[in-house]
Amino acid sequence: MVKIKKIRGGVTAPQEFQAAGITVGIKKSKKKDLALIFSAFPAQAAAIFTINKFVAAPILVSQEQIKNPFIQAIIVNSGNANCATGINGMDDAWAMARATAEALDIPREAVLVASTGVIGTPMPIKKILKGINVISQQISRKGSYDAAQAIMTTDKTKKEIAVSVRLEGGEIKIGAMAKGSGMIYPQMDQFSHATLLAFITTDANIESPSLNDMLKDAADVSFNMISVDGCMSTNDCVFMLANGASGVTVKSSKDMEMFKDALNFICIEMAKAIAADGEGATKLLEVRVNRANDNCQARKVAREVSNSMLLKAALFGKDPNLGRILSAVGQAGAEVDCTEVHINDVKIAKNGTIQYKNLGKASRKLSSSEIIIVIDLGIGFSSAVAWGCDLTYDYVKINAKYRT
Amino acid sequence: MVKIKKIRGGVTAPQEFQAAGITVGIKKSKKKDLALIFSAFPAQAAAIFTINKFVAAPILVSQEQIKNPFIQAIIVNSGNANCATGINGMDDAWAMARATAEALDIPREAVLVASTGVIGTPMPIKKILKGINVISQQISRKGSYDAAQAIMTTDKTKKEIAVSVRLEGGEIKIGAMAKGSGMIYPQMDQFSHATLLAFITTDANIESPSLNDMLKDAADVSFNMISVDGCMSTNDCVFMLANGASGVTVKSSKDMEMFKDALNFICIEMAKAIAADGEGATKLLEVRVNRANDNCQARKVAREVSNSMLLKAALFGKDPNLGRILSAVGQAGAEVDCTEVHINDVKIAKNGTIQYKNLGKASRKLSSSEIIIVIDLGIGFSSAVAWGCDLTYDYVKINAKYRT
Numbered sequence: 022m023v024k025i026k027k028i029r030g031g032v033t034a035p036q037e038f039q040a041a042g043i044t045v046g047i048k049k050s051k052k053k054d055l056a057l058i059f060s061a062f063p064a065q066a067a068a069i070f071t072i073n074k075f076v077a078a079p080i081l082v083s084q085e086q087i088k089n090p091f092i093q094a095i096i097v098n099s100g101n102a103n104c105a106t107g108i109n110g111m112d113d114a115w116a117m118a119r120a121t122a123e124a125l126d127i128p129r130e131a132v133l134v135a136s137t138g139v140i141g142t143p144m145p146i147k148k149i150l151k152g153i154n155v156i157s158q159q160i161s162r163k164g165s166y167d168a169a170q171a172i173m174t175t176d177k178t179k180k181e182i183a184v185s186v187r188l189e190g191g192e193i194k195i196g197a198m199a200k201g202s203g204m205i206y207p208q209m210d211q212f213s214h215a216t217l218l219a220f221i222t223t224d225a226n227i228e229s230p231s232l233n234d235m236l237k238d239a240a241d242v243s244f245n246m247i248s249v250d251g252c253m254s255t256n257d258c259v260f261m262l263a264n265g266a267s268g269v270t271v272k273s274s275k276d277m278e279m280f281k282d283a284l285n286f287i288c289i290e291m292a293k294a295i296a297a298d299g300e301g302a303t304k305l306l307e308v309r310v311n312r313a314n315d316n317c318q319a320r321k322v323a324r325e326v327s328n329s330m331l332l333k334a335a336l337f338g339k340d341p342n343l344g345r346i347l348s349a350v351g352q353a354g355a356e357v358d359c360t361e362v363h364i365n366d367v368k369i370a371k372n373g374t375i376q377y378k379n380l381g382k383a384s385r386k387l388s389s390s391e392i393i394i395v396i397d398l399g400i401g402f403s404s405a406v407a408w409g410c411d412l413t414y415d416y417v418k419i420n421a422k423y424r425t
Numbered sequence: 426m427v428k429i430k431k432i433r434g435g436v437t438a439p440q441e442f443q444a445a446g447i448t449v450g451i452k453k454s455k456k457k458d459l460a461l462i463f464s465a466f467p468a469q470a471a472a473i474f475t476i477n478k479f480v481a482a483p484i485l486v487s488q489e490q491i492k493n494p495f496i497q498a499i500i501v502n503s504g505n506a507n508c509a510t511g512i513n514g515m516d517d518a519w520a521m522a523r524a525t526a527e528a529l530d531i532p533r534e535a536v537l538v539a540s541t542g543v544i545g546t547p548m549p550i551k552k553i554l555k556g557i558n559v560i561s562q563q564i565s566r567k568g569s570y571d572a573a574q575a576i577m578t579t580d581k582t583k584k585e586i587a588v589s590v591r592l593e594g595g596e597i598k599i600g601a602m603a604k605g606s607g608m609i610y611p612q613m614d615q616f617s618h619a620t621l622l623a624f625i626t627t628d629a630n631i632e633s634p635s636l637n638d639m640l641k642d643a644a645d646v647s648f649n650m651i652s653v654d655g656c657m658s659t660n661d662c663v664f665m666l667a668n669g670a671s672g673v674t675v676k677s678s679k680d681m682e683m684f685k686d687a688l689n690f691i692c693i694e695m696a697k698a699i700a701a702d703g704e705g706a707t708k709l710l711e712v713r714v715n716r717a718n719d720n721c722q723a724r725k726v727a728r729e730v731s732n733s734m735l736l737k738a739a740l741f742g743k744d745p746n747l748g749r750i751l752s753a754v755g756q757a758g759a760e761v762d763c764t765e766v767h768i769n770d771v772k773i774a775k776n777g778t779i780q781y782k783n784l785g786k787a788s789r790k791l792s793s794s795e796i797i798i799v800i801d802l803g804i805g806f807s808s809a810v811a812w813g814c815d816l817t818y819d820y821v822k823i824n825a826k827y828r829t
Contacts (some may be wrong), residue, residue: 075755075777105751107778142777236766249653250734252749253756261572330654330734338825344544345656347509351479352657373479374511375545414818420735421742 024187025283028291031165031181033386034196037061037266040164042171045152047100047145048140053171055152056097059125059160060360063091064264068133069240071257077104078114079134080258086118087260089130095260097135098119098149099200099225101174103217104255105141111251113144116198120150124157134259135259137174137200137216140255153327169198175419176202188276188285190269193225195286201295202249217244219291226282234300235281236261243288245319246407249299249418253271259288297391297406301415304336307393307408314401318355322396323407326355333412336392341367345373348424350396361397365389428591429687435569435585438600439628441465446575449556451549456747457575459556460501462624463529463564467495468666471636472537473644475661478639482518483538484662490522491664493534494633499624499664500525502553503576503604504542506620506739508659517548524554528561537664541578541604541620553705563564568756573602579823583732586696590687592680594673597629605653607698620658621648623695625776629684630669632754639685647692648809650724652732653703653819667684675782700812701795705819711797711812718805722759726800727811729757737816740796745771745787747779755799765801769793 032039039059047054068087070080086092096117099113103110118132136144169181185197199219221236240259271280297305308327313319326332329349333344341364350357362370365386388390435442443463451458472491474484500521507514522536540548573585587600603623617656625640644663675684701709712731717723730736733753739746745768754761766774769790771783790796 067768072758073752073755074758074761102748105747105777105779107776114789140746140751149681181588252735252752255748255752255755283793329656331656334824336668339823340825343509344506345658347479347544348477348656348659351477351659354476357478370509370545370792372511373509375509388647395585411826412821414821416736417741417816417818420746420816 023288025116026185027075028183028185030183030196031169032058032196032197032220033162033165034183035194035222037224037264038120038222039114039160039162040162040168040371041156041159041161042167043156045148047098047148053167054100055149055156056168056171057156057160057169058095058222060093060262060264062266063093064262065227065229065232066163067074067090067229067236069259071254073253073255076138077112077256078100078104079136080256081111082114082118083133083258084131091131092133092262093127093131094125095133095135096153096162097172097218099174100142101136101142101144102137102138102256103136106143107422109143113146113157116146117149120153124154124215129416130269130391135218135258137172137218137256151390157168165198172198172200173311174202175300176199176200176298177295178298182287182290184283184287185370186279188269188279189273191266191267193223193269195221195223195283195287197221197291199291199295200296202300208265217291217295219244219259223263223288224267225263226270227263230261232261234318235284239288241282242285243281243292246324247292247296248324249296251328255371259340261424274285279315293408296410299410300419301413302410303390303413305391305408306336306410306412307406309393309395309406311395311397311404312400313398313403314356315406316403319403319405322350322353322355322398323405325349326394326396327407327409332417336387337413339384339387341369341380341387346394347373355398358399360399360412363395365393428492429690430589432587432589432598434587434600435602436462436600436624436626436770437569438564438587438656439598439626441568441628441668442626443564443571445560445563445565446561446568446571447556447560448806449551449552451502454688456516457571458504459553460575461560461564462499462572462626464497465534465667466668466670467497467681468634468668469631469633470496471633471665473663475658477657477659479659481506481540481660482510482514482542483487483507484660485515486518487523487537487539487662490534490537494583495533495535496537496666498525498529499537500557501539501622503577503578505540505546505548506542506660507540507548508715510547511736513547516782518552521553521557522551523576524557526556528558539622539662541576541622541660569600569602570795572579576602576604578606579704580603580702582698582702585694585818586691588687588691590683592673592675592683593677595636595671597671598625598718599625599687599691601695603627603695603699606702608702615696621661621699622646623663625663625665625691627667628669628671629667631667632676634666636665643688643692646689647696650728651696651700652813653733683770688784695810700814703814704823705817706814707794707817708793708815709813710740711810711814713797713799713810715799715801716804716808717806718760720809723807726754726757726759726802727809729753730798730800731811731813734816737813739818740791741815743788743815745773745791746782747773750798751777757800760804762803764803768795769797
């Protein structure tokens with residue numbers, strides 16, 4: 022078992038990474054809205070993007086840039102998604118990459134761009150370009166905290182994490198930051214696109230193809246298994262940089278496994294943090310599906326249940342509503358036999374039939390801020406886990422009032 | 426063009442149909458909860474059921490019964506879905522069919538059963554069987570109004586309609602009643618199952634296979650295109666009876682077309698009424714997708730947009746939120762080129778780019794109780810229409826408080 026040690030520092034925990042987060046005035050609130058991550062060494066990179074057919078300009082730019090051999094910087098703004106902004110939006114996204122490269126004195130090809138915020142509003146590009154000059158002077162080894170703040174939109178909590186792992190060749194570190202909150206139902210793949218943003222850094226030395234494979238696999242058991250509202254964003258993306266500054270190369274199959282475990286851990290922690298901080302959410306929902314016919318069916322059931330509006334509302338109301346769980350299971354179309362359902366360790370269904378005597382206990386368990394629903398389909402050997410949150414008045418409030 | 430004339434009377438408008446609706450005490454509210462539709466003549470029948478893998482007991486019973494050559498009665502209760510009720514639930518559903526047959530002195534094979542309400546609660550079967558004896562004495566040519574009331578759950582409005590159509594051989598009538606409200610995202614097919622219930626009667630004479638084809642086609646442009654909450658029920662079904670009492674046989678292709686038009690009209694009117702009366706809804710949303718690559722893509726986009734939680738919340742907030750429309754279009758995965766989007770005749774996007782100058786006007790149009798969003802994908806020649814409603818505080822309230 023790999024020993025994963027949590028450490029401080031987010032994206033700047035790995036060696037030779039610097040970051041910063043500042044206010045440039047994109048948000049009316051005057052909260053931080055521009056973040057920069059910089060690697061002193063050219064880094065191998067991997068990226069996954071939302072599969073939404075509408076993609077924001079920065080996604081298109083980063084899909085081009087990721088083809089280049091090395092990446093050294095990620096520039097990210099919040100407050101404006103630069104989506105549905107036409108040709109001007111593309112110009113603005115390219116201008117952000119160019120300005121970042123110039124300010125940091127690195128090749129233009131070495132910059133990734135990401136944006137999150139309102140769709141369909143022109144970018145205040147002058148403010149941003151000016152901000153890029155300022156932020157490139159402010160990056161530091163301690164800047165991860167500010168950077169993680171600067172990518173937040175309706176997020177209530179800042180999301181960052183870092184770990185160290187001892188491999189055969191020595192210790193490496195992995196750091197990450199993410200934002201989520203609304204329009205969260207990511208389905209990301211290589212060269213496709215979400216408004217979940219996550220940025221992962223490591224000082225391990227790993228080839229880009231391996232990095233891509235591991236990132237894709239990690240996303241499939243983490244980011245791609247969360248839903249706040251079933252709405253897929255036009256801006257979702259996860260970028261990962263490996264700058265090799267630790268001097269440790271990840272190559273042996275044992276090291277690969279250990280690195281993979283650590284990366285999965287980081288991505289799952291970030292994904293859960295995003296689900297728990299869903300717009301208006303008061304509870305984190307974890308749905309574990311066991312004994313499904315195959316992996317695909319397990320994933321489908323877990324996602325369908327975690328995404329059921331009726332179940333989300335029931336959780337808010339502390340109602341152990343078996344009907345809404347079973348109807349979501351059935352909606353997924355998976356093979357089912359003698360289903361068992363537990364809510365926080367209380368059995369509420371056996372053979373697909375309700376266990377009345379346990380409902381009172383189950384209802385009391387729903388006062389918890391973390392709800393774990395375990396569904397046993399009784400058919401095969403496949404499992405999957407998905408995360409979501411409850412549906413509250415605040416979700417409606419936030420999204421009825423959030424302006425275009 | 427077929428001349429469809431709206432008439433009074435719902436399911437009892439066609440000749441030789443009788444109906445009733447009474448209170449037997451399934452609902453605590455003491456509102457009507459048992460409905461019966463009876464045809465004096467044995468009728469050809471057609472049915473479609475939800476494709477949810479979990480199906481309620483009455484669905485399984487009706488799937489058996491519909492194989493029989495003739496149907497004469499439909500017994501329906503509200504307040505209890507008879508789902509996740511195990512073997513006892515199956516016994517109860519069969520008992521309802523048997524009791525209805527005995528009380529009406531018709532063959533046991535001639536009765537369809539439907540239920541809607543709470544999932545996972547045992548049926549108060551004694552009350553229901555007693556009620557069946559009472560209701561079979563009360564059926565009348567004027568009973569459609571009471572029957573339509575008796576199938577309501579969280580519905581605010583009673584849904585019934587009837588039309589007359591002049592065919593080559595003479596006039597025929599079609600009547601219908603339906604209920605909807607929550608857990609509304611029907612996907613119905615022959616021998617599969619939803620908690621949308623709709624019952625359609627006609628005094629035309631049509632062979633069962635044709636009736637099935639026409640009902641399936643009509644559902645695909647009506648009931649199967651509505652969403653209140655994206656949650657598919659375990660109890661959805663639509664039953665149709667054709668008793669031939671008008672003496673008019675629908676056989677020529679011209680008559681078939683006319684009958685089909687009338688049936689589509691009835692189903693679309695019912696579907697819209699259900700969407701407009703979605704739980705907590707204040708607005709009916711109609712999404713028209715034009716110039717899609719094919720019918721499947723048109724339908725998928727229309728459904729994805731009408732089902733977007735974020736867009737639903739924006740409509741409640743009167744926000745002409747293009748981003749949420751486009752991200753839902755993109756989520757459907759359809760081919761798109763130079764998208765145009767109109768909200769109640771105001772163009773808010775051209776070439777996928779927002780039209781700022783029109784947003785104020787669009788926002789004002791959103792005060793209307795009927796919102797029509799037209800999306801032109803600019804690719805092909807296929808169209809589809811879907812219906813939904815806004816997401817309000819009341820939806821959350823109703824579903825956080827509705828008990829298991």
